[in-house]
Amino acid sequence: MSATATNIHSPPNSGDAHLQHQFKNADQQRESATLGMWLFLGTEVLFFGGLFVSYAIYRVRWPDDFREGSLDLKWYLGGLNTAILLLSSFFMALGVRASQQGDNRRVIRHLLATIALAVAFLGVKGMEYYLEYDEGLVPGESFRLQPPPRSSESALTRGMGSFERWTGKYVPNADEHGQRTRREQLFMCFYFIMTAIHATHMLIGIGLMTWLMMLARRRAFSAAWHNPVEVVGLYWHFVDTVWVFLFPVLYLLRNP
Amino acid sequence: MAEVKEHIAAPRMYIGVLIALMILLVATIITAFIDLDAWTTAHHLGAGWNTVVALLIAMLKAALIALFFMHLKYASRLTWVFASAGVVWLGIMLTLTMSDYFTRNHPPGVNAKGEPNYIVEPAPPGHPSPRIDNYPGQPGSYH
Numbered sequence: 558m559s560a561t562a563t564n565i566h567s568p569p570n571s572g573d574a575h576l577q578h579q580f581k582n583a584d585q586q587r588e589s590a591t592l593g594m595w596l597f598l599g600t601e602v603l604f605f606g607g608l609f610v611s612y613a614i615y616r617v618r619w620p621d622d623f624r625e626g627s628l629d630l631k632w633y634l635g636g637l638n639t640a641i642l643l644l645s646s647f648f649m650a651l652g653v654r655a656s657q658q659g660d661n662r663r664v665i666r667h668l669l670a671t672i673a674l675a676v677a678f679l680g681v682k683g684m685e686y687y688l689e690y691d692e693g694l695v696p697g698e699s700f701r702l703q704p705p706p707r708s709s710e711s712a713l714t715r716g717m718g719s720f721e722r723w724t725g726k727y728v729p730n731a732d733e734h735g736q737r738t739r740r741e742q743l744f745m746c747f748y749f750i751m752t753a754i755h756a757t758h759m760l761i762g763i764g765l766m767t768w769l770m771m772l773a774r775r776r777a778f779s780a781a782w783h784n785p786v787e788v789v790g791l792y793w794h795f796v797d798t799v800w801v802f803l804f805p806v807l808y809l810l811r812n813p
Numbered sequence: 814m815a816e817v818k819e820h821i822a823a824p825r826m827y828i829g830v831l832i833a834l835m836i837l838l839v840a841t842i843i844t845a846f847i848d849l850d851a852w853t854t855a856h857h858l859g860a861g862w863n864t865v866v867a868l869l870i871a872m873l874k875a876a877l878i879a880l881f882f883m884h885l886k887y888a889s890r891l892t893w894v895f896a897s898a899g900v901v902w903l904g905i906m907l908t909l910t911m912s913d914y915f916t917r918n919h920p921p922g923v924n925a926k927g928e929p930n931y932i933v934e935p936a937p938p939g940h941p942s943p944r945i946d947n948y949p950g951q952p953g954s955y956h
Contacts, residue, residue, distance in 0.1 A: 584818060588889060595892055599899030606903035610910050617914055632842070639838050647831040650882045657821045794882045801874045805867035809845035812863045 575782035583781045590784040594791045605799050608754070612747050612806065619740050620813055626744030627810035629694055629704075629737075631685060635808035638681050639800060645674035646797040653790040656773075656783035664773040664786060668766050671793070675763050682756055686749075695749070696742035704737060748807050755803060758796045765789045820887035830881045834874055841870040 580586035616623045652667030693701025769786055772778065778786060849862040880886045885896055 587819065588892070591888070592892055592895055595895040599895060599902075602899030602903055603906075606899075606906060609903075610907050613907065613911060614914050617911070632845070636838065636842055640835065643831065643834045643838065646878060646882055647827060650827050650830075651824065653884075654821060654824070654827070657819060791883055794878050797882075798875045798878050801878070802868075802871045805841055805845065805871055809841065809867055811845055812848040812850060813861070 575784075586782075587784050587787065590788055591791065594788045598791065598795045601795060605751075605754070608747070608751050609802070609806070612751070615743055615747070616813075619743065622738045622740040623744045624810045624813050625738055626741040626748070627808060627813075629689075629692070629741070629745075630748065630808050631688065632808045634681055634685050635804050638678050639804045641674050641678045641681070642797050642800050645671045645678070646794050648674065649790050649793045653783075653786050656778045656786035657780065659778060659780040659783070661773040661776045661778055664778060665770050668770050668773070672763055672766050675759055675766075679756060679759060682752065689745075694745050696745045700737075700742050700745070702736045702739065751803055751807065755796065755799055758799070762789070762793050762796055765792065820884065822881070822884075822887075826881060830877050833877055837870050837874050837877075841867055844870070 576583055576586060580589065648667045648670040652664050652671060655663035655667055689695065690699075692704065693699060766789060769789055772785065844866050845863065847863075849866065850860045853862045854860055879896065885892065888896075
């Protein structure tokens with residue numbers, strides 16, 4: 558950046574080559590950057606909010622079908638993913654803290670931990686999608702009204718046998734005729750769309766963190782200028798917050 | 814714009830927030846498995862408390878993340894305005910939408926709880942019986 562030459566507010570050798578000429582000092586520039594991110598997050602709140610509101614409308618309309626749909630999800634995998642994401646947010650906060658001190662090596666370490674946990678989250682999510690596909694929970698032609706019998710050969714017991722024993726006997730989520738309700742598909746639509754959009758946000762976040770690590774490798778961040786880390790940190794914590802709401806709303810409808 | 818000097822928090826604070834978040838996660842799972850409505854309806858406190866508690870815990874977690882992880886606690890007033898704007902507008906959207914749906918005469922012939930609003934005459938012989946959505950056990954019901 559060639560802002561130093563045109564910067565009239567700070568002396569040329571203030572060590573702050575990143576200060577743009579329209580800002581008084583680094584603090585003002587940083588606040589503008591975070592303010593812009595908060596503005597973007599406000600639009601994101603409304604973006605996810607639209608989904609949550611339409612979810613609320615249909616859940617009020619058909620509470621029983623939503624409960625049945627929720628019982629077909631694996632709450633322990635959702636809970637595990639919540640814990641993973643909260644932990645990743647913690648490491649992101651530590652990464653931002655390291656960047657505030659201008660410690661590029663610790664920034665890389667904490668970002669690596671954050672990315673590893675994000676990949677673990679997506680792995681669990683992918684496994685969940687596979688199990689749901691296997692159980693015929695994908696809306697549309699492949700949606701199975703008859704839940705598959707819980708045999709030792711099923712994908713769930715192959716992968717999750719110990720979990721099933723731990724959580725007790727499998728109870729098929731079906732009405733008195735042993736059938737899933739057709740409208741459970743509506744819940745599954747919300748589930749797949751909301752979690753897929755959330756996962757897309759996570760993929761974008763992983764990409765941004767990779768970019769940050771490349772910058773940190775070049776020792777780009779200093780105590781005076783680390784706005785990208787701060788801003789991506791805000792984004793990542795927001796993605797975490799969305800999941801904090803998605804988890805109880807989708808997975809925990811046992812006693813709605 | 815009055816800029817705010819950056820606040821570098823102690824790592825101890827982040828660990829404390831993480832522990833609080835994990836405790837709240839366990840709390841939300843435990844309360845989901847307890848049928849709170851069994852107690853509240855017996856004491857005339859209404860139904861739907863599991864949802865209320867789950868959302869309150871989620872809001873508490875979101876507040877912890879925003880205040881400490883996202884440094885909102887140390888941010889300027891202007892940042893607070895920006896951060897609350899989205900939530901306020903979401904609240905307006907949710908309140909107005911749900912006030913419509915909670916007070917609406919739900920077609921076809923059911924209220925918000927899925928109970929029929931009126932008794933359907935049985936269909937004359939040779940005609941398909943009328944459907945009432947979401948009312949299990951009715952002949953011809955779509956369930």
